[in-house]
Amino acid sequence: MNTKPCVHAMIVAAGRGSRFGASIAKQYTMLQGQTLLQHSVARLASSGYINECLLVIAADDSIAQGLDFALPIHYAVGGAERWQSVQAGVEAIMKAGADDSDLVLIHDAARSAVLSHDIDQVIEAAMLEPYGAILAAPVADTLKQSQPITPDTQSKSATTSSSNDYIAHTVDRNGMWQAQTPQVYRLDQLYQVLTHVGEQQLAITDEASAFEHMNLPIRLVTGSRQNIKLTYPDDALLLEAILTAQNK
Incomplete structure (x- = not known):
């Protein structure tokens, strides 16, 4: 098994975040002069393992391609469900010539405070696993x-x-954990489990859930509690405070 695979970064940004309740998709919420999506890309850029990023966006997204990002960006069009958006991203990565044993790093656009150290830790853990690893925090x-x-x-x-x-x-x-992102998986294994999700019409909330359905072990890597996800309006205040503290 190749223990030093290439890492393909993907940010899923095709949803609108209905629980956030804003008129604009939550990944375009402005914090400290940049969108949440730009902040999240910048965090991935801080890892030495990541050189470019695939953004999976909605078909009617007219904002993403007009923004400046900290990494070279490629685009794919997502689907109605999260797993369909991830699948579209995986297929784009495969069409670009990636190796089956390469790693796919999947990050939420709404997690813009993830620490560089944690990004590297979950990548390095996934390199040693046959299926993958995710960031998570003990409850x-x-x-x-x-x-x-x-x-x-x-x-x-x-x-x-x-x-x-x-x-x-x-x-x-x-033994209870709160799942975070990034989540990092072997490309071929991720493709197979997403195909299984589609065939079985499974309801999953993250990619790790798909591996669970197939009884495939995914490693838990302890992540910082600063890595919160913008879900509700009140989260914006907390996230901005975290970003301000991290940038001091």
């Missing part, structure tokens, strides 16, 4: 499993609450 908070309240037991207070869910039980957080 620190107490986790609660919820259950919806039924009409005959619903209290009056629930009518003014932001949720009609109540605690069912506490989830044991030992």
Whole structure:
């Protein structure tokens, strides 16, 4: 097995981020004079393993190609689901002549505070694995499993609450991790699991989920808690504070 493969970086930026609630796709949120997408590309550029980047964008995206980036950029058009966008990126990388054992690094456009050290760590871990590795953080908070309240037991207070869910039980957080990106996989293995997802019509939230469905081991690499994802409007304040602190 080739332990020093080429690394092909990909940022998935074809979604609109409906939970963010803005009129513009969240990857084009401005922070410190640049879009979130530009910040994320710049972070990848800080790794010595990455020399260029593939951006997977929506077919109607009229913004990305007008921006300046810290790396040479190639483009692919994504699909309706995340896995379809990743698959489009993988196919573009394969058509460009990549080797089957090369690594594909997949990063979220909305994670612009990832540390350079963590990028290198997850790449180096994936180089030693047959399938790949992802950045993740051990869960620190107490986790609660919820259950919806039924009409005959619903209290009056629930009518003014932001949720009609109540605690069912506490989830044991030992061994629980929050998945982050980058996630780094062998090209041929990634292509095979994405094909499986399409054939089986699986619902996955990240590429590691596809490997899990096929019982293929993916290594966890501890990442910084600074590597937050912009998901809700309040996240922008926290992310900007993190970027400001990192740039001091």
